[in-house]
Amino acid sequence: IPDIYDAVKFDLLHNFHMRLVGAEEVWRLARPLADRVIPSEYGMCPHQKLRIGSCICSNLIKKILKDFKNVKDEGAGEPSCALGLQGLRPPAPSSWLPYSFTPPTSHTGQDEDNQKLPEGLGPDPGTVEVEEEQRARLNHHFESDVKSTHRHVRSRLYFTSESHMHALVNAIRFAHLPAQDTSPIISGEGLATLQNTRELDYLSQVVFRMFEKPRLPQDHPSRYRVEVLFSPGAATNPSELHLTQGTLQMEDPASASHAAPVKPPVPLTFTDRDVNLSTVVELLEGLLNDQVSV
Secondary structure, eight states, X not given: OHHHHHHHHHHHHHSGGGOOTTHHHHHHHHHHHHHHHHHHTTOSSHHHHHHHHHHHTHHHHHXXXXXXXXXXXXXXXXXXXXXXXXXXXXXXXXXXXXXXXXXXXXXXXXXXXXXXXXXXXXXXXXXXXXXXXXXXXXXXXXXXXXXXXXXXXXXXXXXXXXXXXXXXXXXXXXXXXXXXXXXXXXXXXXXXHHHTOOOOOTTOEEEEEEEEOTTSOTTOTTSEEEEEEEEOOSOOOHHHHHHHHOSHHHHOGGGOOOOOOXXXXXXXXXXXXXXXXHHHHHHHHXXXXXXXXX
């Protein structure tokens, strides 16, 4: 069923000018089936979805947790960095400073332009730690407009598969189930958003944004907070898309954009209260303990 749905949707989007007889009817019949079958591949109930999701994306969760820790530790080690725009404008007492931390980058290989650590500093060359250090540094070819070139790049982009997206969404959605007296990461409105999401299409995204209150003590649990945003990507009705773009592309395939609009990310976390980084880390680390025994 998922293969039929994907194939007919592709034809409706990219081969619409061929006017394939019955394609829209096949898509209309396949969609509700796919809406049921695809999510069920990752568990039938919340506990199953949590167990399967934590197993599938355990390495991705470990990387996200590591990047959270690296960014936090770096801020603690660099006072001017922790205070953000200190030299330009002092932050207000209640202001949050963003770290622009955006996980889901799978990175293979090493760029030739990455800076080398001086001998005697850091881990031995060739280790994972050295590779992570080099990947997090700014490429010197793009440093002309950057005032603080010694700082690490804090944004992370992870490009992954649909299965890992389903797994990650289920993991953060149900991460609180094994814990006792722990608030969920996702708000009621966020749960409704996920419940009403029919599919994860191309360019689906989960965004973690980490903010800091630099005026609080470094060990204060409310110093760091996390926002989670979500978009189902280019999830749209391909037939409706062509109708909005006009009929010219039906006669001339070259005039078709062959692209569906990507829905903007919406917040999944609470808007009326903060979700502390420590809470998110505790819940995600709990998922890695025997891949959740629930």
